[in-house]
Amino acid sequence: MAATSPAIQLEHVTKRYGNVVALDDLSLSVQEGVFGFLGPNGAGKTTAVKILLGLTRATRGSGSLAGAPFGSKASLGHIGYLPELFRYQSWLTAREVLALHCELARIDHAKWTTEIDRTLGTVGLADRGTSRVGTFSKGMQQRLGLGVALLDDPAVVLLDEPTSALDPVGRHDVREIIRALRQRGTVVFLNSHLLSEVEQVCDGVAIVDRGKVIAQGKLDELLGTSSVLVRASGLSREGRAAIARFGELDDGADGAITVRGIDRERIPDLVSAIVGAGARVYAVEPQHETLEERFLRLLGQ
Amino acid sequence: MTPAIVVARQVVREAARRRLLLALILLTIVVIALTVWGVSRIDDLRNAGQPLPDPQKKTIVSQLLILVMFMFSWVLSLAAVFIAAPAISGELESGIALALLARPMSRAEYVAGKWLGLVALVIAYGVTAAIIELVAVQIVSGYLPPHPVEFLGFVIGEGVVILTFALMLSTRLAGMVGGVIAAILFGIAWMGGIVGGVGAAFNNATITHVATATKLILPTDGLWRGAVWSLEPSLVIAAQSGLGPAVAANPFFAAEPPPAAYVVWAVMWIVAMLALAVWSFRSREV
Numbered sequence: 133m134a135a136t137s138p139a140i141q142l143e144h145v146t147k148r149y150g151n152v153v154a155l156d157d158l159s160l161s162v163q164e165g166v167f168g169f170l171g172p173n174g175a176g177k178t179t180a181v182k183i184l185l186g187l188t189r190a191t192r193g194s195g196s197l198a199g200a201p202f203g204s205k206a207s208l209g210h211i212g213y214l215p216e217l218f219r220y221q222s223w224l225t226a227r228e229v230l231a232l233h234c235e236l237a238r239i240d241h242a243k244w245t246t247e248i249d250r251t252l253g254t255v256g257l258a259d260r261g262t263s264r265v266g267t268f269s270k271g272m273q274q275r276l277g278l279g280v281a282l283l284d285d286p287a288v289v290l291l292d293e294p295t296s297a298l299d300p301v302g303r304h305d306v307r308e309i310i311r312a313l314r315q316r317g318t319v320v321f322l323n324s325h326l327l328s329e330v331e332q333v334c335d336g337v338a339i340v341d342r343g344k345v346i347a348q349g350k351l352d353e354l355l356g357t358s359s360v361l362v363r364a365s366g367l368s369r370e371g372r373a374a375i376a377r378f379g380e381l382d383d384g385a386d387g388a389i390t391v392r393g394i395d396r397e398r399i400p401d402l403v404s405a406i407v408g409a410g411a412r413v414y415a416v417e418p419q420h421e422t423l424e425e426r427f428l429r430l431l432g433q
Numbered sequence: 434m435t436p437a438i439v440v441a442r443q444v445v446r447e448a449a450r451r452r453l454l455l456a457l458i459l460l461t462i463v464v465i466a467l468t469v470w471g472v473s474r475i476d477d478l479r480n481a482g483q484p485l486p487d488p489q490k491k492t493i494v495s496q497l498l499i500l501v502m503f504m505f506s507w508v509l510s511l512a513a514v515f516i517a518a519p520a521i522s523g524e525l526e527s528g529i530a531l532a533l534l535a536r537p538m539s540r541a542e543y544v545a546g547k548w549l550g551l552v553a554l555v556i557a558y559g560v561t562a563a564i565i566e567l568v569a570v571q572i573v574s575g576y577l578p579p580h581p582v583e584f585l586g587f588v589i590g591e592g593v594v595i596l597t598f599a600l601m602l603s604t605r606l607a608g609m610v611g612g613v614i615a616a617i618l619f620g621i622a623w624m625g626g627i628v629g630g631v632g633a634a635f636n637n638a639t640i641t642h643v644a645t646a647t648k649l650i651l652p653t654d655g656l657w658r659g660a661v662w663s664l665e666p667s668l669v670i671a672a673q674s675g676l677g678p679a680v681a682a683n684p685f686f687a688a689e690p691p692p693a694a695y696v697v698w699a700v701m702w703i704v705a706m707l708a709l710a711v712w713s714f715r716s717r718e719v
Contacts, residue, residue: 185535188718205537213535217528221443223450235439236536280532 137199138163139288139319140184145193147179147343154179156343158193166310166320168334168351170327170427176343177323178216181290184321185213198288209238212281216292216323218274222266226257226276229265230283239284247283254312255279256305270297278306282313289313292323307333331423339430346430355420359392360399363415364406371409378402390419436538437546444550445557448516454558457512461505461562468501469569492669494576499664499685501566502588506657509559509592513551514615517599519608520547525719526607540715548600548707555592560585576666583690584663590699591656595619597703598651601710604717622647623684626654630682652699654684655691662687 140162147155155176171177182188184195186203200207220229230248239247252258255275265273274297281289291310295303310333313320324330330337331351338348347354359379367375367389375381375391378398382390394402399418406413448454475493478485485493521544524530534543563585571577578584595615602611629644631637648655662670665687673680674688681688 182719187531187534205539208535208537211535213532215528215531215535217531219528220532221447221529223447232439232443233532233536235434236436236533236538238537277532 137196139199140167140195140197140321142180142184142195142202143193145180145183145190145195147176147183147188148191153343155183155190158340158343158345160338160345160348162319162321162336164317164319165335166314166322166333168330168337169321169323169340170325170330170337170423171340172325172431174342175340177325177340178292179343180340181213181292181321181323184290185211198286210287212283212286212289214274214277214281214289214291214294216296218277220265220273220276220280222264225262225264226252226268226279227261229276230279233280233283237284243284251279251282254282254309271299271302274298275302275305278309282309285316286318288319288321290321290323293325294322295324295326295329303329327423327427337423339427341431347426351423355423355426358394358396359390359419360394360402361388361390361415361417361419362402362406362413363388364411364413367406367411368409371406371411374405374409375402378405388415436536436542437549440533440538440543440546441548441550441553444520444547445553448554453516454554457508457558457562460508461558461565464501464504465562465566465569468497468566469573471497472570473573475574488668490574491576491666492672494570494574495578495664495666495669496685498566498570498576498578499661502563502584502660502664503657503685505559505562505566506588506591506660509555509562509588510595510619510653511616512558513555513592513596514599514612514619516554517547517551517596518603518612518615520551520600521603521714522606522608522611523603525717530719534719540717541711544600544604544707544711544714548597548710551596551600552593555596556589559589559592563588578664579666580663584660587656587660587663590696591653591660593703594651594653594656594699594706597706597710601706601713604710604714618651619653622651622654623657626658627682627684630679633681634677634679648695649698649702652695652702655695656699657684658687659691659696661685662690 138161142158142160145155145158146153158180169177169180179188183190184197184202185208189203195202197207198210224232227248230251231244234244234247248261252261255278257272257275257279260272265276268276274294278294281291295306298306307329310320310322322330322334334351336349337351337354338345340346372381375389379391379394382392384390391402396418399416403413403416472494475490476484567577567581598618599611599615602614606614625644625647629641629648632640632644670688673686680686
């Protein structure tokens with residue numbers, strides 16, 4: 133893959149099912165790292181991934197995956213995919229499922245055993261390799277699915293709700309796996325509606341709702357608007373008015389005031405203004421908006 | 434190995450692991466044991482205290498064999514429908530197909546692989562069961578039908594026709610729906626063969642044309658007639674043919690094999706149906 137070509141690119145992709153618009157002129161580009169594709173259920177996240185993989189055709193638009201036009205055979209050679217609806221052949225053992233995918237992914241036969249052992253170890257199924265998939269719990273099947281997606285160190289990994297069936301330990305494991313992938317230079321496209329998950333591992337994020345991207349960017353840029361919690365006594369009405377110039381005020385139950393939408397660089401000025409108004413400052417705590425707050429605010433708009 | 438072969442191997446493996454092959458083998462052994470027992474009793478039959486003359490015994494064995502083989506062909510065809518109808522739709526519904534189709538494998542390779550695997554199953558079961566049955570009957574009665582190889586060809590052809598049709602339906606319809614449609618059409622084609630015989634007997638052109646159409650639309654019964662013909666000793670053909678044109682309606686009798694052109698038609702039909710399946714699945718969104 134050329135360094136200049138993005139790992140994942142969608143250009144003005146529209147997808148209609150009859151009158152229903154699943155994706156509306158979606159454009160995005162992922163060069164590196166872990167990209168979170170966030171949105172409520174039915175926002176079009178899975179449709180976007182399926183279009184990238186050629187499982188579904190775009191009504192309009194173009195793009196690429198792993199350096200080749202999306203949906204092409206060439207684009208599928210170096211990718212890993214964990215579907216949202218994951219099910220694997222119940223009549224096979226975990227090792228056999230992985231071997232089947234090794235074969236379909238055209239991995240050199242000599243590498244299969246090492247590759248399967250490594251993958252089973254990574255997803256925590258090392259001791260269940262010879263068990264039939266039919267005996268697996270949903271969480272174990274999801275781990276197996278993640279293993280299938282990780283075979284042969286793909287350049288791009290697309291994970292569609294990878295932790296939906298996992299318990300907290302499983303979720304933690306998946307986060308660790310994603311972090312390890314990022315360190316190895318793998319590009320990860322993570323579909324999720326679990327905001328905390330995305331917040332913990334993603335570098336870039338796009339928030340999608342009803343088929344449209346409503347916000348996109350680096351996570352810290354997207355969450356850049358911070359707020360500050362101020363605890364002060366003796367604040368006069370004029371003092372409050374002075375603070376209100378810095379942002380929207382929100383009174384907490386314990387007397388603390390949250391100033392929302394203030395730029396980080398202006399926090400010292402805010403403190404001077406409060407002191408200048410004759411109040412006594414006990415605490416100034418800069419607060420990042422959580423992804424959840426930002427998400428809900430965007431969806432509300 | 435090409436992706437189609439990988440997929441085909443999975444079809445066979447699934448049938449083996451899900452104990453489908455085991456069930457078929459056990460039931461077939463039961464049927465074969467019953468036939469062998471039945472055939473062995475023919476020697477004990479008496480007509481006015483006298484054992485039956487050889488030609489009569491031969492006729493009875495051949496008719497019994499045709500009935501048993503009809504059951505075989507029926508089991509083979511319907512089993513093919515049951516396995517082929519959910520072969521693709523089932524994997525789409527469960528989600529198994531999603532991870533597979535995201536590999537560098539074309540839709541055509543996936544469909545071809547499913548078809549190859551199913552054909553391998555039909556051939557494996559058809560050939561094994563028929564050979565065991567024919568050999569067992571020959572050991573017990575000394576009777577071997579005149580065209581055993583042709584018989585295998587026709588019966589397997591019938592199975593492949595119906596499985597290809599069910600597989601094509603599977604690219605669009607749920608297994609249950611495709612299976613019911615294929616089974617009903619299989620029955621209609623069989624009825625069409627009988628109706629065509631009636632039309633021939635009464636010189637009714639309309640009925641004959643309708644029957645010919647069913648024979649062309651789904652060439653299962655046409656091939657079955659070839660299988661029946663392969664099992665008939667010449668004395669049965671001579672005796673039945675003497676009964677007049679109405680015997681053409683008998684689904685267990687054929688005075689002559691299907692013409693070569695019909696066999697060519699059946700092969701072309703299979704190829705065209707497979708092409709239709711590929712085209713249909715290519716345009717399917719999963």
